[in-house]
Every structure is written in structure tokens, then in C-alpha cells.
Amino acid sequence: MIKNLRILIIDDEQLIRWSLEKHLSAQGHKVFTAETGEEGIKIHGLHNPEVVFVDNKLPKMQGLDVISKIKTTDEDTCVIFMTAYGSIETAVKAMKLGASDYVNKPFSLKEIDILIEEISGKLQIHKELQVLRRQQKIAITFDHIIGQSPEIKQVIQLAKKIADTEATTILLLGESGTGKDLFAKAIHNSSSRKDKPFVTINCSSLPETLLESELFGHEQGAFTDAKKLKKGFFEIAEGGTVFLDEIGEINPTTQLKLLGVLENRTVRRIGGSKDIPVEIRIIAATNKDLKKTVEEKTFREDLYYRLKVFQITLPPLREHKADILAMAEYFISQFNPQFRKSIKSIAPEAQEMLKKYNWPGNTRELRNVMERAVILENSTILQTESLPGEIISLYDELLKRNKPHQIPDLTFEHESATENASLYEMERQTIIHALKKTNNNQTRASKFLGITRDTLRYKIKKYHL
Template structure:
């Protein structure tokens, strides 16, 4: 963690620097607010230790301006003029803590540690909120087939090595969950797991997302921002769909792997980072390398250990376990009391080819729980949505007798969701992922 001490008294600056460097912090010192702002703009910091009264620019004014540069910086105020009024004013202006002078080295170390722990918790909470938008926790389960047991065994061997990992497999096979499993079983498990979807972020924004930026680095950069590698802070960065990354960005990822450093957009000096990189792709990277679409040197750096995930259709023995697992999750979340699949429903699930793999199975079970009228999911609550693709084994129970139009399927699904919500259109719209207005329009068009 990087600390910037700002005080017009040299002996205070030196005492703080000595006390904090003794326990491993990186400490820089400045004698004025102007010098501190210049340093913050150039190199950033995690915590500001400020004197509340200084010539030209006081600590409160300095903290306010520092927050404009980097809204995530933590401020701790020091003062020899302790009073209730100044303490309240400091907290109101955004300071995390207020410490009266004189103080001992142990006191300042304890306050700084507490403030930085608060910052870490804040960062982790932000990361978790972002992760929860795309993934609900507690789903690291893949089955017990020989195919998946080999994956589990490999994960156990590589988790605590610290080596880079490349996870490959079709879309929906669970690449991110495997990456999380590796992280959770490693020595970095108590530190953040940061996901970056390289395919979902525009090329123009990806560099800032990964490496951060300085205030003013580009239009709209109104404050300093730490990138994913800094936020991970000793943890793991998961680069999903890395094959979609532009070659120029690939070169910068290579530098992280080779030198352990990043450079914020608009910054001059690099920042050291200690992270593990796990990358994933559904493409054949060897073919991409031969086609000059992916850097060979980066491929070799990432491919230290490779985990190949099989498609669900190749380990169908796991389908009953997975289906029941998802059923338990969604039934509990929706308070539906759905407990099991009928025999013919499970037979249908096993026969289906699952082009979308585990993700498609999970979505199908979620939909079945929504539509279920009792404690048992029946074949009809699955087949009407999955059989339209025709992807069941020849002559299997899922073979459709009459294919319906997409509009017919959509309207039937809407009607069933409405029924499950007791006619509550607002709730139905939320489940369907559309606005109430869109729902009204669809219902209106069906009557024409």
C-alpha cells in the first residue's frame, strides 16, 4: 500500500515515514498541499496522512482537492489543535480518521492499518457487487464423471502453484467457475478475484479497465482510477474471452506477466503489481497464433498450465447431479417448494444435446422452476422450450412433432409467467427481463 505523508514540520514527516516503513508500507513525504497534489496526480496513492493546519493550503482543503483527483483515496487527519469541532469537520469533509498530536509510532501504525483495512473492505465490496450482477455464489459444482474428475484433480494440483492458467472450452462449460475454484484453493483466496470480460468491454475502454488512468488522461477522466490489476492487490485477475483482445493490448498483458508492473493511462511511472492471471477462451489459440491473430509469446506465457473443459454432451452422467443442484438453488431463491424432476423430465434432460452446455442447463432449470405448478418438474415444462432446437438424440423423447414459430413460443412463455405471478404484470416483466410497457405491447399485439 502506498502512503503520502503531508506536513509542514519535517520531524513529523520523518517520524511517520520511519514508523510506517518499518512495517512494510511504501511512504512518500511532502511539505505542502501543492506538492502533494502534484505527486498524487503523477503517481497516486492509497492513503493520505495530512496535517490539518499548513501554510497556503490546509489539510481539509487538500483532502477535498485530492478526492477530486482520486475519489477512492483515504484521508487521515493529524493535528496539534485537537477539538470536537475540527474532528467533526474532518469527518464531514471525507476523512476516515482524526488523530491528535503528539502520537506514538504504534498509534499511527494502528490508525493507518485500520484505515487501509477499511479501504480494502470497500474495494472488495465493490468487486463483489459487480460479480453478483453476473454470477450468483455457491455454484461451484460440476459432477462426478471421469471427465470432470480429471478436471478436479488437475485443479487441485495447480491451485497453489501461482502459475498462469489457460482455461479452454465451449461457451457455457463453466470456465469462470473453474477459475474461481483455482483461486479459492490457492494461497491468494483471501484476496480479490477480479473478472474482466475482454469481449464485453470496447477496445477504447479496455486499457483503462485493466490498468486504470490518471485524471485528465482522456475526455471524461475526471479523477484517478485504479485498474483491475491494482484492485486485485495480490489476488487473481481472470481475463475471460482473451482471444478477443487486440494485439496491442496483448503486448501490455505480456508486460504484466514478464515484469509484474502496469502503467495507468496517461501516467509516466509504472506501478508494481503482484497478481495471478487466469485466462479463458472458447477459441483454438494455437490456430489464432498461426493466423497472426494472437501473440505467440503471450500464448506461451499463459499456457503454463492448461485446463480443457469438456462439453456437457460428453459427460451426460453429470446432468442429473447438475440439474438437481440448480433446482435446489432456484427453488429456494423463488420460495417455490419445487423439489424434484419427474422420471420422464430427467430422461429428457439426459437425452438433450445441450449446445449451450452447463449455462443452458441452468437456464432451463430456472425457467422450469418458474413455470412449475407443484413440487415436481414435468417433462412438458422443459420440452416445449428445448425441443424447438431439435437437438436431441435421434428418436429420443425430445424429438419435436410440430415446430412452432418464435412468436408463438414467446407468447406462450409470457402467458405462463403471468399465470405463475397471479396476473401481476409488473412482477412478470421483472422475471422476463423487459419493461412493463414492452410487456403491454407484446400482450396487445397477440390480440390482433
């Protein structure tokens, strides 16, 4: 709940002004009061309060007029209409003019509290949306690509190098969720084309004829629905980049036309007879094995060779696990403000779990898992409990399987005195290690050690841990 709202009360009844002001200021809000509509509108203009209470019956200007004036000045102001009990019709009018809610006089302070709480919830969401919109507007660059592993560094370097070269066609390969979209945008925004359009088209999402008319455009009257001339994406993107996602899905006729674009750098609209020159860069992406589709004869070989001149293969996340934690932390920092959290770190055992998991959905899956975790986590350290069940159970499975190798046999008894002493120390260290690794979670630590929780408790006492 927002504690420091600016609230304006417009009412000619002194008692109402006084009691609301006293009550709301005590909650930490900044409260302004006005006796008349005119005065209220002036204060609204000066202090831009988020919430305004307006009485219906005011000396000169009436409540409804005040509402419409305020709402036309600032649509975002949240207006609460105060009206005598029973005058529901006026309340309806107020709502039509843009009031968010109304209260019947006399009202209790409890009612006001509920209202304010609702409003502050809505305002919070509104603020978050603004943050989101702002984030979406930020142009993606290589600075937004996380990863220090040699595998990822190598592809970033290659992509940066190609970004600088003129017009070269680029083929991005990689499983779903490995960052093909992200790389395509980063390449565009790091190239000299960055101020020109970046147009994306997902080749698998459109039926054949529609895809063609989107890509190449059509002349007026080219077919029944072609009422007007329409430019295609290749023309629209003039000077910029066209990102053809899921290129592996395009049909043979479109493949042939695309080949024409790549070879001649011209497009012909559907129903047209002119070849229109286009200056664009094409970035194509697919999660399919294009070579195999060529062998299977569903993808043209000549097009494949045209596309693959500069090929970048993004590694699946399981092949650069060294980046998992940095990425996870990056996503937490992105989601923290969105969900009003302040998670600072990831518990050691949760880190282990993230590293052990295989991430079939790659970075997209990691991002989704972190989003869910940030929503669920209520402390400042991300705990294992906020991770999905399958990631936890896989980890437990691995622990069970590895136990015989990891845990030294501590039950030996026929040892010399010195060996016994070191064994004592070894057991102590193993327990300390297990507790650290599990962030002092005794249940998990005992599982890890393969002993019961009671035994663990006993040993913790024994070793004064």
C-alpha cells in the same frame, strides 16, 4: 400468501379495532391493537409488526406523526393509512411520509383482504431478494462445482492443484456455458489469495482505449478525460486475482502490454513513466480456439505460450452426460426456495429427455432450462411438460428412429406353445417397461411402442396392468 403476519391496528374507535382484529386473526395473523399513537409506537418497537394500520384522527399524537415515527424507526414496516372518505389530501401526505397505501373509512373487510394479499406478495418478494443477496455473497468454492464423471473430476483435480501453487497464470478453455467463470472464482477462493480482491474484466465488452485504461490505469492528464489519476485493475487486485474473460478478443496493442505484465510483473499506467510492481495471479479464459487465432495471426504467439503454461479445458456438457441429472437436481434445489416450490425429483421420462439432449449452450443452458421448469412445474415431481418444446421433440424424434431396434417384434404368430407363452410374457414386460419409462403416460407409452392408444388400453386390460 403469507398466513402469519404480525399486524398492528392503531385506532381509537373500538369497533374498528375489534372487527379488524377478529377478521385478521381468523385468517391466522397475529394482531396487536393500540388506542393511541403513543401506545402504537411502543407496540411497534416491542413486536416489530410487518403491517401497521394507522387511523388519521387519534386522541393526542396524529396519524401522520405516527407514520413518520414508525417509518423512521423501521423503513421496512408497511403502513396503511385509514382516513375519512374525501380527505384525499391527507392521504397523499401519508403516502409521502412512506405509507404504502390508504383505505377510506368506512371500508369493507373485502378491501382489507385485497390489501393484505398485495402486501404479503410484496413481502414475499422482499424475502426472496434477501435470500438471493445472501446467496450472491457466498464465496464460490469447488464445493459449488457439481460433477462426478471422470471428465469433470479430472479438471477439478487439476484446478485444485494449480490453485495452491503461487502466482501461476492459468488459461481456462471451453465453450460458452461450461463453467469458466465458476472455475476462476473457485480457484481464487481456494487459494491463499482468497481474502484479497478478485477482479473480473470482460475483454470483449469494452472498446480498446477503455479496456487499456481499466487494466493499466492512467496518470492525471494522460488524455483529455483523465482528470484524476486512476489505478488500473492490475493494481487494484494487488495480492489477488485478475480474471480476464474473453481474452481472445483483445487487440494487438493490449496484447503486447499484457505480455509485459506477465513477463515483468509490473504495470505502467497510461501516460506514466514508472513501472509499478504488481503481485497478482492472472486467470484468462476464452471460448475461442486460441491456437487457431495464433495461426491466423490475430493473437500473439508469445502471449499464447505465456498464458497456456497451465491450461485447463472444460469439457462441453455433451461429453460428460453422466453429470446431467446431478446438475439438474442441484439447480432444482437452488431454484426451489426462490420460486416457492418443493420439487423433489424428476420424472423418469423427463430424465431421459435431459440425458438425450445435446446441450449446445452447456451447463448454462441446463441451468436456464431448470429455472424455467421449476417456475412452470406445479407438482413435486418435475414432469416432461415443464421442459422446453425442443428438448421434448428431439426425444420423440429419437424414439421414432430407434423404435425398430428397441421394440421386439410382437406380431409373430407361428410359434410353439411355449414360445407363445414367453412371447405373452415378453409383450407384458415390454408394456410395463414402456409405462414405467413414461411415468404412466399412456400417450407417450403408445408412441414409444408404436401402437395406438386404444391398442395400448386394450393390452393394459388384457394383461391386468
